[in-house]
Amino acid sequence: MRGMSLIAVAALAACQSGPAARQDSVPLRNPTAVVASRTGSDVAQLRGDWRIAEAAGVPVGLGVIVRDDRITLGNAVYHAIGDGRYSHDGKQLWLHWVDVGYRTAALGDPAGRMVFVMNRGGALAPDRRSAAHEILDWYGYDLTRLRRATE
Secondary structure (H helix, E strand, C coil): CHHHHHHHHHHHHHHHCCCCCCHHHCCCECCCCCCCCCCCCCHHHHCEEEEEEEEECCCCCCEEEEECCEEEECCEEEEEEECCEEEECCEEEEEEEECCCCCEEEEECCCCCCEEEEECCCCCCHHHHHHHHHHHHHCCECHHHCEECCC
């Protein structure tokens, strides 16, 4: 019986000895999930200064500036390539959702490099957080990896 225990422990150790996948190397989005960008948004309503309230793959609290044809995220400028879609150095950023009052928006990279919820003015309201999470979950993003700004 003792010999069987040692074999089981050795087998378990062998299974764990391989290289573990780093969390940051695993995409933030399931590539088999449906994904879309929000079309028909009023670009004039999106204009202005935002702050990242929740994120993975990009710093929480980072400022975001939206202009007619671009989104500035830190030092990166994403240029419009279609309705609700932006690109910078081969990386995509899609607008997935925005609330009716244009106070909260959910954006992400369909390749799964980053995802975030940005907000204007004050704390992110629970109902808007819930709505953003619902659409991001639908599009296959791993919400367990989102970090929140301290409120």
